[in-house]
Amino acid sequence: MPKLQLVTLISSNIPVDCHILKGRLETEGIDCFVFDENIVWVHPFRAVAVxxxxxxxxxxxxxxxxxxLAHLKKGCLSDKKVEYKISEILNPEYERQxxxxxxxxxxxxxxxxxxxxxxxxxxxxNAAEVAEIVEAEKEFQLLASKKLHFNWNDFFYELFDFDRDVFKYLRIRPVEYYLDKELVDRYNSHHDNESEVICPNCKSDNTKYGFAIDYKWDVLYLVLSLLVTTPFPLIRKKWHCFNCGHNFK
Structure with a gap:
């Protein structure tokens, strides 16, 4: 039986990058193995050394x-018959959401x-879908109006009953309520921002200014880190698109 030989496909200082690509490749029947993940999690500054x-x-x-991988870099998915643009598949669902x-x-x-x-x-x-949202919002309003009720009788009951969970009184709303609230709040804050910047690559407005992922580490950063013998503060701020991953000025 021939010995299995493994070849490095990609390397990254961010373990999550490898796991995301691993999941994508495994759906295509590719066997994937992640190496040196633990040492990077435990000692991030040794990532370059290993x-x-x-x-x-x-x-x-x-x-x-x-x-x-080449198809993904072009923003495409493919099967045995044809190639699909990821944006053409995801944009309609994004607009719907x-x-x-x-x-x-x-x-x-x-x-x-x-x-x-x-x-x-x-x-x-359509009208049926809008009606479904209205019903969900009625439930949301009911949850929003709920208040914590915890009287002295409850207090003494919980004090002497060690098998019960006093924290259940504090969980007056399910976690789904807070997730839904945060999504709508983020939507409002995003659209209240009048200075939206459009990504030149995919035309998405899901952008933010900061330390762009692909430009955190460069030669100047490494030189400055060696001079001060400690990791230098992040530099090279750019706009980053969370839709396609493109970084731009």
Whole structure:
């Protein structure tokens, strides 16, 4: 039986990068193995010394894995018949989710609409889908109005009953409530920002200014770190697109 030979496909100082690509390749039937992950998690500053986290594949699958990686870099998915643009697949669903968040935002800013669903207009969703959102928002409003009730009788009961969980009184709303609230709040804060910057690569407005992922580490950073004998503060701020990963000025 021939010995299995592994070839490094990519290496990264961020272990999550390898795991994301590993999941994608495994859906295509590629066997993947992650090396040197633990040392990077435990000692991040030794990542460069060990060559980063490595994603390896069997040598006989290396060509197929490289082809899949090339498609991903172009923003494409492919099967045995045709190639698909990721943006063409995801953008319609993204627009749909944005419309759902918009309707939820409108209702929360004007709760009277819960009793007047016919006044809620949508260019993308049909009446049945809007009605479903209205019903979900009614449940949200009920949860939002709930208040903590914990009297002295409850206190003494919990004090002497060690098998019960006093924290259940504090969990008056499920975690889904807070997730939904945060999504709508983030939608509102994003659209309140008048200085939106469009990504020149994919035309998405899901961008943010900061330490762009691909430009954190460069020669100047390494030189300054060696001079001060400690990791130098991050430099090279740029705009980063969270839709396609492109960094730009």
């Amino acid at each position: 060559g980063g986290v490595k994603l390896k594949v069997p040598s006989h699958q290396f060509e197929s894995a490289t082809a899949i 944005q419309e759902v968040l918009r309707i939820k935002s409108v209702i929360r800013n004007n709760p009277v609409l819960l009793d007047k669903p016919a006044e809620i207009e949508s260019w993308l969703l």
